[in-house]
Amino acid sequence: MQSPRSVSGATTAIVATAGLLVVAPPDTVSAQPLFDVHAVQGWDTSGGGTATGTSNGVGWTLSPTFIWGAITVLNGTYGGYADGIRFDPPLPQSDTLHIGVETFDLTFDETIVSALVYMTDNPSPPTDGRIDFGITPTRVSGDVNISGTTFWAGSSDGGLVRLDNIHSNVLSHTVPGSGGLTFAIVVTVPEPAALPMLVASVLTTSRWAGHRRRART
Numbered sequence: 001m002q003s004p005r006s007v008s009g010a011t012t013a014i015v016a017t018a019g020l021l022v023v024a025p026p027d028t029v030s031a032q033p034l035f036d037v038h039a040v041q042g043w044d045t046s047g048g049g050t051a052t053g054t055s056n057g058v059g060w061t062l063s064p065t066f067i068w069g070a071i072t073v074l075n076g077t078y079g080g081y082a083d084g085i086r087f088d089p090p091l092p093q094s095d096t097l098h099i100g101v102e103t104f105d106l107t108f109d110e111t112i113v114s115a116l117v118y119m120t121d122n123p124s125p126p127t128d129g130r131i132d133f134g135i136t137p138t139r140v141s142g143d144v145n146i147s148g149t150t151f152w153a154g155s156s157d158g159g160l161v162r163l164d165n166i167h168s169n170v171l172s173h174t175v176p177g178s179g180g181l182t183f184a185i186v187v188t189v190p191e192p193a194a195l196p197m198l199v200a201s202v203l204t205t206s207r208w209a210g211h212r213r214r215a216r217t
Contacts, residue, residue: 034055035054039051039074040074043072055108056187065104075095080120080182081096088140106173107170108171111169113166113188114188116140118184119184120183122179128177130175131173138163139161143155152181
């Protein structure tokens with residue numbers, strides 16, 4: 001990525017840099033949302049809903065699946081990921097999608113290397129909407145369940161998982177299920193190949209300059 005991508009929270013920020021998502025001071029952030037839903041087509045239609053948006057500045061497209069309009073939020077006012085205990089790091093204000101967990105593809109404009117998936121369960125039956133991207137997730141915080149490569153929110157309070165070593169521009173959920181869930185996803189992309197060489201060059205130059213200064217004293 002060309003530069004760290006970040007978004008401010010109430011007292012902290014989430015910054016994506018060097019393929020990692022970390023918490024940073026608020027004075028380092030920009031105003032761009034980490035998860036932004038630009039448009040939804042085909043609300044509340046089985047297998048007929050599509051959506052587009054950005055995740056940490058990376059464009060994404062959701063292939064046809066069920067999208068429930070009653071909970072999906074497009075104006076940045078969703079506060080369900082604001083609890084810093086269940087969601088660490090939190091998203092105080094965000095867009096969000098509510099899907100019925102039919103099969104779907106999330107296709108990104110760039111290759112991604114990792115992702116944080118924020119999710120809460122259906123507030124009423126059917127519950128336990130599950131996602132399986134074929135990648136073993138790691139629980140980060142909150143009430144989440146994991147079985148192999150399948151994960152789901154344990155309650156309507158929800159929680160956070162991390163996906164690593166993705167190295168693709170597509171996340172495919174190919175195991176249909178029942179229930180539904182509300183989610184947001186924050187991805188990172190690879191650093192440019194030249195960046196490690198640039199960093200090494202800067203460090204070498206700095207050490208050489210320091211050596212010359214010491215030699216003159």
